[in-house]
Amino acid sequence: MVGIINAVPPENLDEYKNVFVFIELRNGQLSRPGLEMIGAGMNIARKANEKLIGVMIGDNISKLADDAGAYGCDIILGAEGKELKQFRTMPYSYIIGEFIQEFKPNILLIPATRNGRDLASRVAVRSKAGVTADCTELDIDLNGRILLAKRPTYGESTLAEILCKKHRPQMATARPGIFKIPDREEGRKFQKDIRKIKVPDEMMGKEIIEFIPKKSLDLTAAKIVVSGGLGLSKAQGFQILDDLANELGGVVGASRPTVDLGWIQRDHQVGQTGQSVRPDLYIAAGISGKIQHIMGMKLSKNIISINTDPNAEINQYSDYIINDDLYKAIPALTEEIKKRKAGKKTD
Amino acid sequence: MALEIIVMIKQVPDSQEVVIDPVTFTLNRGAARNVINPADENAIEAALRIKDKTDAHITVITMGPPFAESALIDCMSRGVDDAVLVTDRAFAGADTYPTGLTLASTIKKLGKYDIIFAGEESTDSSTGHVGPGVAEFLGTDQASYTSESWYEDGFVYAKRELEDGTEIVKMKPPTLITVLTNANDPRRATLRKKIDAMKKGIKTMTLADLGMPPEWVGLRGSPTVVKSMRTIDEKKREGKKFKIEEIPKLVDELIEKKIISI
Ligand SMILES: Cc1cc2nc3c(=O)[nH]c(=O)nc-3n(C[C@H](O)[C@H](O)[C@H](O)COP(=O)(O)OP(=O)(O)OC[C@H]3O[C@@H](n4cnc5c(N)ncnc54)[C@H](O)[C@@H]3O)c2cc1C
Ligand SMILES: Nc1ncnc2c1ncn2[C@@H]1O[C@H](COP(=O)(O)O)[C@@H](O)[C@H]1O
Numbered sequence: 288m289v290g291i292i293n294a295v296p297p298e299n300l301d302e303y304k305n306v307f308v309f310i311e312l313r314n315g316q317l318s319r320p321g322l323e324m325i326g327a328g329m330n331i332a333r334k335a336n337e338k339l340i341g342v343m344i345g346d347n348i349s350k351l352a353d354d355a356g357a358y359g360c361d362i363i364l365g366a367e368g369k370e371l372k373q374f375r376t377m378p379y380s381y382i383i384g385e386f387i388q389e390f391k392p393n394i395l396l397i398p399a400t401r402n403g404r405d406l407a408s409r410v411a412v413r414s415k416a417g418v419t420a421d422c423t424e425l426d427i428d429l430n431g432r433i434l435l436a437k438r439p440t441y442g443e444s445t446l447a448e449i450l451c452k453k454h455r456p457q458m459a460t461a462r463p464g465i466f467k468i469p470d471r472e473e474g475r476k477f478q479k480d481i482r483k484i485k486v487p488d489e490m491m492g493k494e495i496i497e498f499i500p501k502k503s504l505d506l507t508a509a510k511i512v513v514s515g516g517l518g519l520s521k522a523q524g525f526q527i528l529d530d531l532a533n534e535l536g537g538v539v540g541a542s543r544p545t546v547d548l549g550w551i552q553r554d555h556q557v558g559q560t561g562q563s564v565r566p567d568l569y570i571a572a573g574i575s576g577k578i579q580h581i582m583g584m585k586l587s588k589n590i591i592s593i594n595t596d597p598n599a600e601i602n603q604y605s606d607y608i609i610n611d612d613l614y615k616a617i618p619a620l621t622e623e624i625k626k627r628k629a630g631k632k633t634d
Numbered sequence: 635m636a637l638e639i640i641v642m643i644k645q646v647p648d649s650q651e652v653v654i655d656p657v658t659f660t661l662n663r664g665a666a667r668n669v670i671n672p673a674d675e676n677a678i679e680a681a682l683r684i685k686d687k688t689d690a691h692i693t694v695i696t697m698g699p700p701f702a703e704s705a706l707i708d709c710m711s712r713g714v715d716d717a718v719l720v721t722d723r724a725f726a727g728a729d730t731y732p733t734g735l736t737l738a739s740t741i742k743k744l745g746k747y748d749i750i751f752a753g754e755e756s757t758d759s760s761t762g763h764v765g766p767g768v769a770e771f772l773g774t775d776q777a778s779y780t781s782e783s784w785y786e787d788g789f790v791y792a793k794r795e796l797e798d799g800t801e802i803v804k805m806k807p808p809t810l811i812t813v814l815t816n817a818n819d820p821r822r823a824t825l826r827k828k829i830d831a832m833k834k835g836i837k838t839m840t841l842a843d844l845g846m847p848p849e850w851v852g853l854r855g856s857p858t859v860v861k862s863m864r865t866i867d868e869k870k871r872e873g874k875k876f877k878i879e880e881i882p883k884l885v886d887e888l889i890e891k892k893i894i895s896i
Contacts, residue, residue: 288770288771288772288773289771290773291738291739291742291771291846292735293732293846293847293849294732294735294855294856294857296857313797313798376766376775376776376778400797401778401779401794401795401796401797402796404762404763404778405776405779407763408730408762408765408766409769409770411731411763411767412734412767412770415857416857417729417857417858418730418763418858419858420760420761420762439866440760444865444866445863445864445866446865447862447863448860448861448862448863449858449859449860449861450858451857451859452859453857493775493777493804493805493809495801495802495803496791496804497801498799498800498801499799500798500799501798501799501800505797511894535894547816559757560816567894568888568893578649579649586866588869589888589893590871591884603871603873604871605871605873606871606873606874607872607874607876607884608873608876609878609881609884610875611877615878616881619878619881623881623882623885624885624896627889627896628896631896
């Protein structure tokens, strides 16, 4: 624990060098948000001519380290042990704290997943560092090697640029689904430094007594999202959205009230209290476009709105508008796509 | 001895009343009422549910301007026993580090604590850093993003909702729990309790009570600075209209622009 103490900056900022990225594992495997951090950190490390150091914690991670190295880290710095198999804040923040003291990284990036945010909050206080949450753009100002961390605020309407000039490391969590996973380069040379670290007993923390896996629906990874709102008027309405999503190779999203009514599960919810998506195509069927929903989808590259109300707010955010009953429009769209596919086969 | 529970709450502008300015696309929060941060209402309910079953005493705390008193009275009207407002000019402009520092210091001053509750995040700063930060300052364990929590035989249990599943954890108190928005259905205030709350009143603490130097807190104690804010460049959306009969035309355009591929 850091104790009740203020954020005293280090005396010599020049001692702090290189970019740490936390490669989050999930279920003992490399996770997509974890690999995205390699992409986010690489640009910065290259620009500053510094090393990119992937930090990995888990059980038996040597193979995973080889795998991650191929994505472009200069060093994989790991801690392994049976008791580190599952993510737990106390031992993980202890280990990262130790790594920070030893390596003095200038920058530390952590994915803004639930466990990532849980960890970052704690490591920041432990290191007396500043942390910017949920960034969508990251860059470095070579003058002073200052991390330029940008994050959307006020309901995704504004982009705030946040700096941390005097404290180290400069920390940020980065939103999943934004940064590109670099291409693999087989046989790439990198250094592997995997350690067995003895975590003090009092830093072991909670016991995980059960994990109930669920088939995770990753809305943020989808290129096409077909969402439904109260305009569906019944749970069964989601079936026609499912059909269209299947034809398009997309997934189904939902507005919050449909989730609250139990028409569809919570992990489909888009918006302020659901997931933020920015697919190539977002189809909003029977969704009015209240701000809390808009916040979660307005960065989509293309938006189609299907609504009986010509003045629905969602129309202001749409590239294409079908002002009609979704029970007519959605099946018509599905049929048209099917027809095209069939036509293509006979070509 | 009664279980000592602390709930950290924050007052925020009501996001249902915040409107988007159609020209600048920024939020106009000017007109919005102040409400309890939604996730914090769920945190209060989570604390009250433990009190329903166990001998417990709940204190709600907030670091905020004097008018945050109304939020605290609201909490007491739902069954919270005591409320503390930590307020001082010096706290203004705090980022998550000094906010956590101030709250942790307040909790320490209050004495014994077994479970500390916070919301998963606040709607106005949405970092989710303050709760776990307080845990680090105090050296307690933590369980974030919980949908449920309970106390049994001297241990605190919580269900954490993660992207790929639900994790059930067991912790020794003292510990800190952050609660998901919508995790439960918060109970309403009662008139009788509200009258009691107004009679009892809240406790106020200032920087002097915490005994910290002013440069530790507020803007001066914050490692991060906001360098600039700019409106996110909204893509100009054309809003091209299509009738049902024109769906083939729409599909043509989607394919041509490579928005979908067949
Ligand atoms: C703190 C907070 C957080 C919130 N978070 C979220 C969130 O994360 N996500 C979210 O979505 N909401 C969220 N909300 C709720 C949000 O404010 C709106 O209530 C919600 O988005 C409205 O859902 P809707 O568009 O499905 O329903 P409605 O607003 O009722 O709109 C239904 C629409 O369907 C149209 N319609 C009706 N029949 C048809 C038909 N046959 N064919 C075509 N169109 C039809 C209507 O014209 C109308 O526009 C939140 C609210 C609060 C207070
Ligand atoms: N000023 C504050 N006073 C009391 N609690 C706070 C304050 N700021 C944040 N919190 C708590 O920390 C949680 C996370 O807030 P944030 O880190 O701002 O997203 C909130 O839901 C509150 O429980």
